[in-house]
Amino acid sequence: MDIASACLAGKKCRYDGESREDPKIKEMVERGEVKAVCPECMARLPIPRCPSEIVGGDGGDVLLGSAMVLGRDGSDRTKEFIDGARKTLAAAKKCGARRAYMKAKSPSCGCGAIYDGTFSRTLKKGDGVTSALLKKNGIDVTEV
Numbered sequence: 001m002d003i004a005s006a007c008l009a010g011k012k013c014r015y016d017g018e019s020r021e022d023p024k025i026k027e028m029v030e031r032g033e034v035k036a037v038c039p040e041c042m043a044r045l046p047i048p049r050c051p052s053e054i055v056g057g058d059g060g061d062v063l064l065g066s067a068m069v070l071g072r073d074g075s076d077r078t079k080e081f082i083d084g085a086r087k088t089l090a091a092a093k094k095c096g097a098r099r100a101y102m103k104a105k106s107p108s109c110g111c112g113a114i115y116d117g118t119f120s121r122t123l124k125k126g127d128g129v130t131s132a133l134l135k136k137n138g139i140d141v142t143e144v
């Protein structure tokens with residue numbers, strides 16, 4: 001079974017307490033083809049929560065220890081984001097996932113483009129922390 005960002009399946013787990021439901025992903029979850037996971041919830045971050053962005057690089061750099069995940073209030077969320085990524089990878093391995101459908105632009109789930117760390121809605125190239133870890137482990141990440 002593959003995995004997908006839980007907010008795409010309709011779970012209200014985003015930082016603002018909302019979802020970003022995608023009908024196709026929701027149907028796949030309902031048919032039991034895909035497991036919905038939220039890395040930030042798995043790291044026990046609250047809903048709602050302060051929005052976070054990656055500063056000094058992308059998710060791959062966070063995993064290497066050369067970039068940080070900071071909340072808009074300046075709080076350091078690096079540890080939680082790495083924890084959520086590891087737990088998501090474990091969940092993906094447990095269900096034998098080959099593919100992950102991940103929510104675009106998120107500092108956890110983003111793939112190919114993420115916000116640039118200035119909280120100005122500006123994008124930069126790169127992956128979120130979870131997508132970077134999934135890719136490193138051979139899981140095909142598709143941006144939704």
Ligand code: SF4
Nearest residue numbers: 005006007038106109
């Ligand atoms: S961490 Fe991923 S699944 Fe969770 S709310 Fe953010 S984008 Fe959605």
